[in-house]
Amino acid sequence: SRSIDLAVIPGDGIGQEVVAEGLKVLSAVLPQDVKLETKEYDFGARRYHATGETLTDADLDALKRHDAILLGAIGDPSVPSGVLERGFLLKLRFAFDHHVNLRPSKLLPGVATPLKGEPVIDFVVVREGTEGPYTGNGGTIRKGTPHEVATEVSVNTAYGVERVVRDAFARAQARPRKKLALIHKNNVLTFAGHLWTNVFNRVAEEFPEVSTEYMHVDAATIYLVTQPERFDVIVTDNLFGDIITDLAAAVSGGIGVAASGNINPSGEYPSMFEPVHGSAPDIAGQGKADPSATVLSVALLLRHLGHEAEATRIEEAVAADLAERVGKPARSTSEIGDALAVRVAG
Amino acid sequence: SRSIDLAVIPGDGIGQEVVAEGLKVLSAVLPQDVKLETKEYDFGARRYHATGETLTDADLDALKRHDAILLGAIGDPSVPSGVLERGFLLKLRFAFDHHVNLRPSKLLPGVATPLKGEPVIDFVVVREGTEGPYTGNGGTIRKGTPHEVATEVSVNTAYGVERVVRDAFARAQARPRKKLALIHKNNVLTFAGHLWTNVFNRVAEEFPEVSTEYMHVDAATIYLVTQPERFDVIVTDNLFGDIITDLAAAVSGGIGVAASGNINPSGEYPSMFEPVHGSAPDIAGQGKADPSATVLSVALLLRHLGHEAEATRIEEAVAADLAERVGKPARSTSEIGDALAVRVAG
Ligand SMILES: CC(C)[C@H](C(=O)O)[C@@H](O)C(=O)O
Ligand SMILES: CC(C)[C@H](C(=O)O)[C@@H](O)C(=O)O
Secondary structure, three states, X not given: OOEEEEEEEEEOOOHHHHHHHHHHHXXXXXXXXXXXXXXXXXXXXXXXXXXXXXXXXXXXXXXXXXXXXEEEEOOXXXXXXXXXXXXXXXXXXXXXXXXXXXXXXXXXXXXXXXXXXXXXXXXXXXXXXXXXXXXXXXXXXXXOOOOOEEEEEEEEEHHHHHHHHHHHHHHHHOOOOOEEEEEEOOOOOHHHHHHHHHHHHHHHOOOOOOEEEEEEHHHHHHHHHHOHHHOOEEEEOHHHHHHHHHHHHHHOOOHHHOEEEEEOOOOOOOEEEEEOOOOOHHHOOOOOOOOHHHHHHHHHHHHHOOOHHHXXXXXXXXXXXXXXXXXXXXXXXXXXXXXXXXXXXX | OOEEEEEEEEEOOOHHHHHHHHHHHHHHHOOOOOEEEEEEOOOOHHHHHHHOOOOOXXXXXXHHOOOEEEEEEOOOOOOOOOHHHHHHHHHHHHHOOOOEEEEEEEOOOOOOOOEOOOOOOEEEEEEEOOOEHHHOOEEEEXXXXXXXXXXXXXXXXXXXXXXXXXXXXXXXXXXXXXXXXXXXXXXXXXXXHHHHHHHHHHHHXXXXXXXXXXXXXXXXXXXXXXXXXXXXXXXXXXXXXXXXXXXXXXXXXXXXXXXXXXXXXXXXXXXXXXXXXXXXXXXXXXXXXXXXXXXHHHHHHXXXXXXXXHHHHHHHHHHXXXXXXXXXXXOOHHHHHHHHHHHHHO
């Protein structure tokens, strides 16, 4: 479309800094005739401390009207663990039915990996985003006593599993290697595991060109450090996806370059794009954060909205920038953003 | 004590081969005056196919009488996923209240790691073994239909968490670095997460010399590949422990050398010791399996039974054997076992 109406949520810590650079690159890459409108929202720790609110119904109504959402990071040590995560991040993913949590891992030339042997890493994880142990089901009895019992309920539905499995098969089908791995723990979590495995095998019949494999999540962590080349597309549960995408980011250049999309493929609600790194309060406000992960999240955002050429231009610019960093002195957040803006415009 | 009455469960795949070497080294290391009695049990795929049984009440009664259990591996592709895992392995861990699942990770000299920079890795994971998402709670409705719902319930009790946290603090206190990390996901799994965090913080007050940190499980996978030196003792939930100990094994020399103990510290039931690797049906019967993980599990078994000197002798023998392997042709399972037996006897 010829206009983009973007909700911008800088959030906490380094969120402010990296989002500024993301927007800089976005403005630079868009052709003159695409009108970009942005509206900034003040969610995060400050708003929570000032009002006690994390994300209200009115907020959701306002956000809903945008084409997409760009998020920096949410989370601050001054807020008890879980309050902003459950009250904002997860609430938004659930409210906007962001069931495809897309997390590409690509080791770009010149980027350091902790792994020996310069492995070729280029895969994408399709993490389910609205079910599993993330639903907030469960509870506590006899809290604070020696007889406390706390439960967490992982909820998995055929509806929820099938749509994300289908999405993953379609992505695998569209890639040259056409490989899809299901990661779960179906030998222990047999109820959810059988649902995932059966749905996966059933949908596989519709994609005869896609070669498939199943892997337990524990074994998958071994392969991610010993044979990361093995992976093309991975589909997995919300919690396993959370865990393996951080590991995947670590082996493919670190969370400084890990982008993600919280996608509602139907378009019924806007999708949200965010770097995988958090708010990193220890380096906030110092211009030290690498905005590359946010800039790459902007590329995912553009691709989602149909601006494929611009998305690719951003990805090539980040790759070129990273390749040229080797042996050079570190640059500030805005210096990197400036350099990327020049590249994508050029 | 001056006698050891051992239940031996070779199990499936390479289990037979590696257990034979474990027993060889055990016999070699024990002083003349310690009487070793062993009784072999035929659990695993063959027994299941022949009788439909995995582990009966009578089996549990028989196993209960031994001082400890040595297990090779259980699991075979001919048995549906989950049947032997839930019906044997987990059933035994639960029946014998093996709540301390102990998994040391030590990168020994000469052993290859997939990580750059030759990191110093020497930590131990205390994984809870009888609670969390492993309880088998949950279920399925409308199975096989588009409206199927499958749940998995993670059950966590103050009683269960406190005893394993206490065990981990005591282990940290006894180590030179005296560091303990709690790994969980308390920003999302807030019910269980708060229980774990509160119990951990409360018990910490009794161990003022132990320095503690908290880490989300996703972040922990990053640290395990970028700063494994950071860890000394880790305490964690059953499922997170399953995942990070495979990753820990991968970075510290592979599952060929990863040992584990399923420990009941009260001694009310016998503890069980097993290599972390599975039955590896692809290489079974070929003499290719490395028995080191089983031999190191025998060391954990001896230490548990109070034979500290013999445990250390085995660990030193394995370390020396691994250090001498560099650049040499591969040896068979029994050749490695023979070499270790000679070393520990000498
Ligand atoms: C902050 C937290 C709620 C979140 C998650 O667990 O999904 C984060 O770890 C992520 O991966 O986006
Ligand atoms: C085989 C399986 C049940 C087991 C587990 O998940 O505990 C294994 O992965 C392990 O780590 O011992």
